[in-house]
Amino acid sequence: MGLAGHEVLAAVLQVRAGSLQVMLWERAREPHAHRWSLPGGGLGDDEDVETSIRRQLAEKVDVRQLSHVEQLAVFSNPARVPGLRVVATAFLGLVPSHIDPVVPSDTAWHPVDTLPSTAFDHQAICRRARSRLASKLSYTNLGFALAPPEFTISALRSLYSAALGYKVSATNLQRVLSRRGLLEPTGGTVQPGPSGGRPAALFRFVSGEMRITDPFAVLRPPSTRSLGS
Amino acid sequence: MGLAGHEVLAAVLQVRAGSLQVMLWERAREPHAHRWSLPGGGLGDDEDVETSIRRQLAEKVDVRQLSHVEQLAVFSNPARVPGLRVVATAFLGLVPSHIDPVVPSDTAWHPVDTLPSTAFDHQAICRRARSRLASKLSYTNLGFALAPPEFTISALRSLYSAALGYKVSATNLQRVLSRRGLLEPTGGTVQPGPSGGRPAALFRFVSGEMRITDPFAVLRPPSTRSLGS
């Protein structure tokens, strides 16, 4: 009557080498030996699911390196793992691109577009994570979670392109994020490379907390014409 | 090590008498006797969470009356219910406005804006459900789940207004939903009331499956200028 194991799993995503990658570890033992799986584990008695996934990820990456964590969904197919029933709460985790976490020897990063053989239903969880990230990049300030503290617009463009899976225009990216008040110039610039070019200005995200920035695509509340800056 | 009770709960919403209401039942016994709580119960051994919530709702309302069901989130605070630990997967359920389900005697509908004293963390779940519904009305075709098979634009306007919590213009509602191809006229009309007026045309939703209709607020993929009708 409703008694089941409960595990928490996280698809930790990071833009690495120009592509969106997910952290996976290779199972040594059966079931699904040598297949790649998401980090996580059993829910402890005195912790909620978010506390739990943060604790378990600390074994893989320093939790301070996680710029964002959010619930994705429950995966509860009775046959999702063999043996005793285990329900999983899946999370999306993000690591900013300037960090290269030290990971255990059984753990590695894999591009989400070309996943290796994955264990259980972990591939579906990865897909869900990628999809959630792409959506939120459009209507929230979640870019902060992929980017280093300071960056050039073209660096940010690369991050967005990798996460979204298609080219983003640097011009328009800057316009949109600036209009919404998400970006501010640091005042600093970066020296051009050996082939020259104008020095790029550095920017930072104004906020490091996720916020919805494009709340209503349509059907907005009646205008109160008093919100303009 | 990760063994806990698991329950499924649903905030079933319907627009009734011009307001968005949620179905609650009054607890007879402790804990939280006489407080109102969401329908649901323990996860069965051979069912996933969605199957489970549909099964349990069948005791309250005919499942065929549910026009939409989706996961909201996991609620897992170790102290969320007294006694043995229970993790809950919360759902949003919707019932179209033309249906008046027969509910058990301990069960009643309550406006989500003026909830009675609720049990456990059920108030938070209700808020989450209302918020999810409002968001999805803007960027999906989820209106179909609130509306009867055929309806006038002004009836639809009332449904959207109740669910969103603010007045929606019938003119613009029709424009937006028609532009997106969600509505089609049935050809029928409704006779005007006793005070006269032009007969209203009847419409229906083209699809009864949830679909995202406004996928990218910004940062769209490069245009392929070949999608126009």
Place this chain on the structure above:
DNA sequence: TCAAAAGTGTTAAGTTTACACCCATGG
């Protein structure tokens, strides 16, 4: 003929895309 309700026309505002053009630097 008037009031009431429904539906259409039209304008204005806001946002984003696309692209031409200018800027700053290294060789």
Place this chain on the structure above:
DNA sequence: CCATGGGTGTAAACTTAACACTTTTGA
């Protein structure tokens, strides 16, 4: 002075909100 990025100006496209106006009916 030219190539190479970086950044801005500007126009066009698209959508939605607001509201005036027309249509259709009952009294």
